[in-house]
Amino acid sequence: xxxxxxxxxxxxxxxxxxxxxxxxxxxxxxxxxxxxxxxxxxxxxxxxxxxxxxxxxxxxxxxxxxxxxxxxxxxxxxxxxxxxxxxxxxxxxxxxxxxxxxxxxxxxxxxxxxxxxxxxxxxxxxxxxxxxxxxxxxxxxxxxxxxxxxxxxxxxxxxxxxxxxxxxxxxxxxxxxxxxxxxxxxxxxxxxxxxxxxxxxxxxxxxxxxxxxxxxxxxxxxxxxxxxxxxxxxxxxxxxxxxxxxxxxxxxxxxxxxxxxxxxxxxxxxxxxxxxxxxxxxxxxxxxxxxxxxxxx
Amino acid sequence: xxxxxxxxxxxxxxxxxxxxxxxxxxxxxxxxxxxxxxxxxxxxxxxxxxxxxxxxxxxxxxxxxxxxxxxxxxxxxxxxxxxxxxxxxxxxxxxxxxxxxxxxxxxxxxxxxxxxxxxxxxxxxxxxxxxxxxxxxxxxxxxxxxxxxxxxxxxxxxxxxxxxxxxxxxxxxxxxxxxxxxxxxxxxxxxxxxxxxxxxxxxxxxxxxxxxxxxxxxxxxxxxxxxxxxxxxxxxxxxxxxxxxxxxxxxxxxxxxxxxxxxxxxxxxxxxxxxxxxxxxxxxxxxxxxxxxxxxxxxxxxxxxxxxxxxxxxxxxxxxxxxxxxxxxxxxxxxxxxxxxxxxxxxxxxx
Numbered sequence: 001x002x003x004x005x006x007x008x009x010x011x012x013x014x015x016x017x018x019x020x021x022x023x024x025x026x027x028x029x030x031x032x033x034x035x036x037x038x039x040x041x042x043x044x045x046x047x048x049x050x051x052x053x054x055x056x057x058x059x060x061x062x063x064x065x066x067x068x069x070x071x072x073x074x075x076x077x078x079x080x081x082x083x084x085x086x087x088x089x090x091x092x093x094x095x096x097x098x099x100x101x102x103x104x105x106x107x108x109x110x111x112x113x114x115x116x117x118x119x120x121x122x123x124x125x126x127x128x129x130x131x132x133x134x135x136x137x138x139x140x141x142x143x144x145x146x147x148x149x150x151x152x153x154x155x156x157x158x159x160x161x162x163x164x165x166x167x168x169x170x171x172x173x174x175x176x177x178x179x180x181x182x183x184x185x186x187x188x189x190x191x192x193x194x195x196x197x198x199x200x201x202x203x204x205x206x207x208x209x210x211x212x213x214x215x216x217x218x219x220x221x222x223x224x225x226x227x228x229x230x231x232x233x234x235x236x237x238x239x240x241x242x243x244x245x246x247x248x249x250x251x252x253x254x255x256x257x258x259x260x261x262x263x264x265x266x267x268x269x270x271x272x273x274x275x276x277x278x279x280x281x282x283x284x285x286x287x288x289x290x291x292x293x294x295x296x297x
Numbered sequence: 298x299x300x301x302x303x304x305x306x307x308x309x310x311x312x313x314x315x316x317x318x319x320x321x322x323x324x325x326x327x328x329x330x331x332x333x334x335x336x337x338x339x340x341x342x343x344x345x346x347x348x349x350x351x352x353x354x355x356x357x358x359x360x361x362x363x364x365x366x367x368x369x370x371x372x373x374x375x376x377x378x379x380x381x382x383x384x385x386x387x388x389x390x391x392x393x394x395x396x397x398x399x400x401x402x403x404x405x406x407x408x409x410x411x412x413x414x415x416x417x418x419x420x421x422x423x424x425x426x427x428x429x430x431x432x433x434x435x436x437x438x439x440x441x442x443x444x445x446x447x448x449x450x451x452x453x454x455x456x457x458x459x460x461x462x463x464x465x466x467x468x469x470x471x472x473x474x475x476x477x478x479x480x481x482x483x484x485x486x487x488x489x490x491x492x493x494x495x496x497x498x499x500x501x502x503x504x505x506x507x508x509x510x511x512x513x514x515x516x517x518x519x520x521x522x523x524x525x526x527x528x529x530x531x532x533x534x535x536x537x538x539x540x541x542x543x544x545x546x547x548x549x550x551x552x553x554x555x556x557x558x559x560x561x562x563x564x565x566x567x568x569x570x571x572x573x574x575x576x577x578x579x580x581x582x583x584x585x586x587x588x589x590x591x592x593x594x595x596x597x598x599x600x601x602x603x604x605x606x607x608x609x610x611x612x613x614x615x616x617x618x619x620x621x622x623x624x625x626x627x628x629x630x631x632x633x634x635x636x637x638x639x640x641x642x643x644x645x646x647x648x
Binding site: 043090093094097099100101103104105107108109110111112113114115116118119226230233237266268269271272275276278279282283285286287290 | 421427428431434435436439442443453562569602607
């Protein structure tokens with residue numbers, strides 16, 4: 001074992017801390033995915049591209065001279081309307097259709113958005129400097145950028161806010177009712193069309209927050225959306241729909257896995273490791289489920 | 298009906314055989330069209346006939362491409378030095394070496410993806426619906442990322458395939474040579490699938506699409522058929538990949554070999570455009586798509602991918618039945634369906 005991470009165990013602490021902070025961010029995106037999956041039965045491949053788009057909004061505020069941290073307020077507002085528009089244009093036609101149709105349609109949206117962002121924002125890797133400084137721990141051997149800590153705190157705040165909103169508000173109750181039984185909700189006077197549009201908008205707004213946080217903590221590029229989609233999909237299938245602590249935990253687990261994969265396999269295999277993990281999880285889940293099916297026999 | 302079919306096949310065969318001389322400027326383009334038809338037809342084995350919407354057939358395409366090129370080079374020269382030298386070709390194949398390498402390479406490009414499909418099939422084909430779709434999507438992208446990290450095959454830089462040997466004709470001959478190989482492969486694919494769909498195999502695939510649990514309950518080993526279907530696809534897609542590597546002359550992990558963003562989407566799109574679940578649908582869809590793409594792509598001037606995304610959304614949302622589905626709706630008698638006119642009228646009135 002001549003890997004650096006095993007020679008210097010303090011790097012494990014570093015990787016775990018980085019991974020947990022990163023994972024909280026992933027969990028926020030996954031929460032949006034679980035929301036629209038549960039309510040509308042749609043798997044949105046364009047999820048990651050919504051995130052990146054939200055990030056570019058924060059980046060342009062940074063370019064215009066405003067501190068990019070304000071992006072976490074502006075970006076979700078703009079992204080809400082983007083999501084709402086997407087719903088009205090395309091998604092409402094695929095909601096009650098075959099799941100594959102929605103996957104393919106959102107895949108098309110994803111390609112469209114990638115290319116539009118490529119034209120509008122350019123193909124360079126950009127980052128919005130937050131100038132938050134860094135925190136040193138354990139005799140300066142573990143460094144944590146404050147922007148990462150800030151992003152984790154903001155993610156948690158937004159998630160808690162959303163959970164309360166879902167529990168207490170009228171729209172939140174309507175969304176939960178539609179998720180349980182769309183037909184019954186319709187009979188009882190819920191305008192499901194409106195609920196779907198709002199759900200997609202809320203999801204896009206969550207993506208906007210996450211994107212703004214990614215803009216200040218990591219880098220943005222028009223083509224890196226798909227890994228975020230896959231990560232959130234993975235988190236949702238590990239945790240299951242409607243299991244919020246599970247989403248948070250598996251998000252952190254995924255973050256830690258990624259950081260360790262980065263150290264052990266090398267950065268060039270990081271995305272590959274994420275996608276391979278997806279395949280392994282799905283296949284593992286399939287064997288677990290098939291065993292359950294055999295018991296039922 | 299039978300006679301008409303024979304005439305149709307005859308015309309297409311003659312057209313295919315004479316195409317390089319009828320359109321000498323478009324030999325490579327037409328070869329690509331044939332490859333796209335093969336990809337769409339093999340995708341349709343899963344997507345259309347079996348109801349398993351795969352985004353991952355591009356995996357076999359890439360494996361076939363890399364393997365064919367590596368064997369072509371590795372049989373005669375050290376592979377690592379070849380990829381390291383990049384564009385400057387320090388080694389040259391003699392004609393005999395070239396054709397020997399190509400033959401062996403293509404054989405492996407067909408067999409190894411088929412074996413890979415058989416090995417991973419048991420795990421992955423057990424997934425249903427969207428889990429299968431996303432899993433295969435991940436598989437294709439992971440393969441591209443991993444291939445981009447392996448030094449031996451050129452990592453992210455890519456590698457060149459052996460150039461056409463000197464002394465036996467020019468690039469025109471090369472284009473014709475590969476055109477006829479592609480054409481032969483297309484005929485092989487088409488006749489095999491045409492034969493297989495008429496047998497029990499095709500019926501079982503359709504049964505799996507319509508209701509897998511019921512098919513299993515009736516005593517069909519659905520998993521076996523699913524794996525065999527995937528192996529068939531992988532076999533032909535791998536061959537197509539090996540050929541494309543040689544036609545293009547340059548292999549790059551994400552843009553050429555494991556090109557999920559282009560080829561991987563194209564094959565789904567073409568099959569849907571033509572009408573999935575039919576024998577002729579993918580052929581028509583791929584031809585129409587390729588002709589449209591080559592004819593009008595240049596007008597979009599850098600907006601090609603925007604147009605592609607737009608096209609996917611429009612086709613999927615507004616035209617999911619495809620061309621054959623539309624024909625079937627319009628002329629059901631031609632497809633051997635009997636329509637009760639009185640019943641049809643009654644339904645219209647009910648609406």
